[in-house]
Amino acid sequence: xxxxxxxxxxxxxxxxxxxxxxxxxxxxxxxxxxxxxxxxxxxxxxxxxxxxxxxxxxxxxxxxxxxxxxxxxxxxxxxxxxxxxxxxxxxxxxxxxxxxxxxxxxxxxxx
Amino acid sequence: xxxxxxxxxxxxxxxxxxxxxxxxxxxxxxxxxxxxxxxxxxxxxxxxxxxxxxxxxxxxxxxxxxxxxxxxxxxxxxxxxxxxxxxxxxxxxxxxxxxxxxxxxxxxxxxxxxx
Numbered sequence: 001x002x003x004x005x006x007x008x009x010x011x012x013x014x015x016x017x018x019x020x021x022x023x024x025x026x027x028x029x030x031x032x033x034x035x036x037x038x039x040x041x042x043x044x045x046x047x048x049x050x051x052x053x054x055x056x057x058x059x060x061x062x063x064x065x066x067x068x069x070x071x072x073x074x075x076x077x078x079x080x081x082x083x084x085x086x087x088x089x090x091x092x093x094x095x096x097x098x099x100x101x102x103x104x105x106x107x108x109x110x111x
Numbered sequence: 112x113x114x115x116x117x118x119x120x121x122x123x124x125x126x127x128x129x130x131x132x133x134x135x136x137x138x139x140x141x142x143x144x145x146x147x148x149x150x151x152x153x154x155x156x157x158x159x160x161x162x163x164x165x166x167x168x169x170x171x172x173x174x175x176x177x178x179x180x181x182x183x184x185x186x187x188x189x190x191x192x193x194x195x196x197x198x199x200x201x202x203x204x205x206x207x208x209x210x211x212x213x214x215x216x217x218x219x220x221x222x223x224x225x226x
Contacts, residue, residue: 043217
């Protein structure tokens with residue numbers, strides 16, 4: 001599974017969009033990009049995933065560049081409850097299903 | 112909404128004792144996982160389990176650890192003789208499939224404290 005690179009921390013004003021970047025320059029054609037978050041020490045929470053098309057659900061949008069070497073998770077209207085560590089993970093189809101977590105990005109939403 | 116449940120939420124045990132951490136995965140899921148997170152560190156994969164056998168394990172998952180699906184609903188992690196360094200949050204996860212396009216859902220974790 002390809003490695004990912006994320007900034008260690010970001011701030012966002014409450015009510016504004018939070019854009020969290022992720023680089024995965026070694027991603028291969030059958031690997032998906034996943035986003036999870038962890039609020040304090042709770043269990044990681046699934047947010048969204050995608051292969052090459054942009055995806056949107058009730059939580060967030062995922063924008064994947066055309067070359068698939070990077071992606072951005074967008075929380076359209078961040079709230080204080082979105083303060084968490086956000087993990088970008090690449091996982092391939094041949095994988096047993098395990099997720100390899102990095103250090104993630106700590107997003108601080110400020111009033 | 113279906114969810115993964117873990118019990119107990121907090122377990123304190125003496126060094127050298129055996130502990131069993133319990134998980135009830137989402138009911139139609141077939142793939143089960145354990146992860147751990149030592150305080151202040153990243154989430155680490157321990158083991159994946161499918162069709163009543165381990166499909167993959169990490170180097171952390173040594174002979175002190177074992178997993179079992181004793182019935183149709185529970186999935187357990189046993190630590191045979193706990194060490195101080197086993198103190199961590201342990202998370203169970205499940206998914207309906209493996210493969211690139213399937214999400215895994217996590218429980219809220221069991222905080223294990225070894226004293």
